[in-house]
Structure formats: structure tokens, C-alpha cells
Amino acid sequence: MVRIRTMTEDDIDAVAEIRVGGWRTAYAGLVPQGHLDAMDAAEDAARHRRLFRLNGGLQRVNLVAESADGVAGWACYGPCRDADATDGDGELYALYVRPDLIGTGAGRALCTAVTEGAAARGFRRMLLWVLEGNHRARAFYTHAGFVPDGSEQPYEVAGVSVPEVRYAMPLPVT
Template identity: 30%
Template sequence: MLIRLARDDDMEDFVRIYGRAYEGLEEYAYTTRKEIKSYFRWLRKRDSEGMFVAVDDSTEEVVGFVACDTNWYSSFEEKEVGEIHELFVEPEWRGKGVGKALLEKGIEYARLKGRDLTELWVGEKNYKAREFYEKMGFKAAGSWGHWIRMVKRI
């Protein structure tokens, strides 16, 4: 597996995989192609150097994305942090280390940009993601609506 910077031409893969990754979790997701495309453009605009894709090196198929925003100001921390806005993996690629590699790449990027904390928000009923983030060293740090805030010192 190869991890590389996301490009504008990754939008269609983003839309396809995002939709599949959020099946059953639609209450936490954008649900129309237009919204998902707009979200992709927003993520790229926020911090284009912090958005990465995982690619199967044998087929060159894109299998996952992470978007880390080092321009994000956390009102909870009162400073800029490495905000993980998004992390998702093609469902048949889950459990193969793709999410871990992507998350580690996002965290590494935040560290290189001088951030000492990463934060993210995860749906309260997205139990698999919450368990994954806990295994990766994130701790719950409050909630808002149906979202759980998680943080990790880096």
C-alpha cells in the first residue's frame, strides 16, 4: 500500500468510497453527491498538504482517505491543533492496516507542522470507529449533540 497526497482528480474516488464507508451511519454523513463533492473541495481548501489517500500498489486503486487540518483553531484548547476532519476506508479494506496507516500519516503531518495535539469528532453510535481511535491512543474529551470529541497528545 502506498500513501500519497490527495489531488483534485481524486474527487470521484472520494465520493464513491465516502458513500460506501458511511453506509448505516448516514446520520453522521453527507448523503448527496453534491454535498460530498463540496466537502471534498472544502477539505482540500482547508489544508491541501494534509489530505492523503491510500492506494493499493498492485492495482493502483484508491482505498481510503484522511484529512488533517493544521490550520484548525480548537476553541477547547485555545490554539491550533491537527484536526482530523475525516478518515474512511473502503469497507473491504478494513482490518488490513489502511486506517491505521492513514491516521498515522495525518498525525505525522500535524507533528511536522508543529502541532502537539490532534483532535477529532466521531459519531456517538459509530462504535467501531470509537474503538479504533481508542486503540490508536485517542481519549474521549467531551461531547456535543451526537458527536464525541477525542484528543491525542503528539
């Protein structure tokens, strides 16, 4: 059983571990292994702690999925940052689940909470960017109701091009 709740500052270390583990699992073979090996959860936590304090929870919404074993996943969303975005566009900035819990429903629960929360905040459409070669994530988002909208952008990690594609989902008006 997974419970979704608003992230607190006390969750940041667990979220950093999930994010680093998520990168190492999802992007193995897509980005340079040296980059993945060099990722440090403590550094990631320090960066997230600064962002969390600056944001004050006003623009970005951070959610965690919590299981009996603690924090199982994390998602973050808010206004879309794309140049072609409208005022009604939200963006899923990140969604990661502990690698050992992929396929347990934690990601699905987070994605549902994100889309429901975004609709309740008045967003009419949710957008996200995913690495073109990340077939598992692309299948996950397709199953959740997102579809590629034809937009692509270059993305580079440690000098290697890993292009991204954008997915979109209309949200119900609440």
C-alpha cells in the same frame, strides 16, 4: 501494501465514493437510512472539488491511501475548529476507508500519516469528533492512541440527534 500520498484533484471522485460508502457502512442504524440512501457520490465529489480548489492545500491536508486497486482510503486534517482549541491543536476532520478494505491496515496507515504529518507541522495535540454510537470507530481511535477528553457536542442528521464525543492524542514535538 498501502502507500500514503497527498491527494490530488484526480482522486476526488474516488474519495467521494469512499466517503459515501463509509457513511453508509459506519452510520447504518445510527442515522436515518433515508439520509444514507439519498447520499450521492457525484454531488459529494462536486462539493469536494469546490473545497479542494478553494483551499489550495494551505490549511487542510488531504491524504489518500493507495493500494494495487486504486484509492483505498482518505483522510483530511488541519487546524482544530473547536472554540476551546489552542494554536497547537490539530483536528482529524475525516478518515474513511473503502468498506471492503476495513481491517486491511489502510485506516491505520492513514491515521499514522496524519499524526506524523500533524506533528511535523507543529501541532502538539490531535483532536477528532466521532459519533457516540460508532463503537467500531471509537475502538479504532482508542487503539491508535486517542482517548476521550470528556467533551461532547450535539449533532443532528436529518432531524435525528446523533451526539458526538471528542477524542484527543498528544503529539510528539518534532
